[in-house]
Amino acid sequence: MSANFYLSSHANNHLHPHAALLMARVDDLRHASELELAWIEIWSASTMQKICKRLGLRQQVLATAIVFFRRFYLRNAYCDTDPALVAATCCYLAAKAEETPVHVKTAASEAKTVFNDMGLTSFTSDNHRLAEMEFYLLEELDFHLIVYHPYRALVQLCGREGGAVTENSMEQKAMMLEMDDTSLQMAWFIINDTFRCSLCLVHPPHLIALAAIYLAFALHPPASAAAQILAPDTPADAAALSSSNVSSRTRRRSVDMTAANSGAAAAAAAADLNGTAAPPQRPDPIAFLASLQVDQSIVLEIVQEIISLYDLWSQLESSSSNGSNGGGVSSPVAQQLGVGASARLASASGSSSNSNNGAGPTGTGKGTPDDKVISIIRRMQEARMRELREERSKQAAARKVG
Incomplete structure (x- = not known):
């Protein structure tokens, strides 16, 4: 390998x-x-x-x-x-x-x-x-x-990769991305779901892992960035925040810098007293992701494809005629994204108006998603067999004429 x-x-x-x-x-x-x-x-x-x-x-x-x-x-x-x-x-x-x-x-x-x-x-x-x-x-x-696979890139980026514990390995892990167990598990689930489309044929695994991390942080923002990512609870809070945006940002930045400098000074002083080196601090998640030498537009494109996958998956589940699964996707990521409500509504409103043309979603059979897809494959194979028979008949007729 x-x-x-x-x-x-x-x-x-x-x-x-x-x-x-x-x-x-x-x-x-x-x-x-x-x-x-x-x-x-x-x-x-x-x-x-x-x-x-x-x-x-x-x-x-x-x-x-x-x-x-x-x-x-x-x-x-x-x-x-x-x-x-x-x-x-x-x-x-x-x-x-x-x-x-x-x-x-x-x-x-x-x-x-x-x-x-x-x-x-x-x-x-x-x-x-x-x-x-x-x-x-x-x-x-x-x-x-x-x-x-993207799994290895994910654990490497998070410093969770196993192996012998040495001083160098500890320093390297301390410089990697910090993810809590909930975010890491969510990123792992997202990678599992990406195999339901053709992303593995288009993009390198480390870019898929980065897209999973971006989406996991969107669902579970890191503690250091939660205050910046989460929106205000009420319009009044939003108005107050916008009116004092400049002054609060300046004040917050100075306070943060003061706290960071005092914390670093305290850690350095304690290290000097103990005669040991100060432990390296984990980088900020957003700064870490921004510092990577990758094309961020491609990563965002992968994120969009993953979200589109959940929408397609929800359409497959929601179009079941028996409705036994309620039109929901079994993935916990899709449930947190809220994917599926629009697909269920569109399926319910369009089921009576769409015509069965033999090649659209409404002509794919009834029952469970397995039934629908199997009926699609059978219909495709039967149409292909008819096409091949017609081609052989034309070739035989051409030979007789010749």
Whole structure:
């Protein structure tokens, strides 16, 4: 494994522009809408999560499996393949790549159980098909099985990475970003959710980790910046704050500088008395993020894509005809963002007016999100088969004429 991400196959072969992702979906877009294809991406990640859970595999294995799935369909179409078989094979291969292998019979059996629960009874537990698909998957992946994930960048930025404790390591950790456990867990949840879209094919993992940190701080502002980020409680407070903005800012800055200088002087004096060096102070979170040598516009673009993902996810959940889940997204991040209310309202108001054209969201079947996505995939495959039959008929007719 390459110690440098920029020298790895991940950085040099598997980061693509958005245009490449659109070109990969040309065949699928003839039989489905962009919204439906986004739903397939969300469904595939949720499906592999269920399979890995039944196999007892950890989160990193699941992330690797989803990346394999995304890379495979960068070169193939959903309508030409069996996404269920590909998803099961990606879980099986990712377990090997992450050095937690499972037996092929177990992988096939547990995958069949998951798909049977979804109503996809056509999936077979024949392990020979899964083993054969593994070779096709390896070929499509160019045998590049080492994947970098944002989790490692997240723990490194927060100074939570394990290892031997030395004086240098303690100093380095003290200079990293300070995040409380709640914010760190929220950033981890956000990274989990990013695998429900194609961000891993476009952006390096450290930029995705930074976007997760930005979004986590937006939900749980750090203590040092909470007073600056949080808005006043009432309009009267806002008016009073604006009228005394200049004077209070100057006074607050002088008080803060005085307190900081006195605190640093006290720490230095105590260190001199004890004969030890003063412990380094953690940098301010906002100043730390601003000092990073990254393009902040790209990070904000990733943040926007993550928020859009939650909106798409909510539309998939809220359009269930039975309404058993209430239209809510199971992610705690989406719940804190308040995503989903507008999608549920639009779904309820538009369900009676939209016509069923066979390619829009209203023509995707009823029931659970699994039912809708499976019906989308079946419709796409059937349309593709008709298209291929028509092409063969035209070719046969052309040969007779010739």
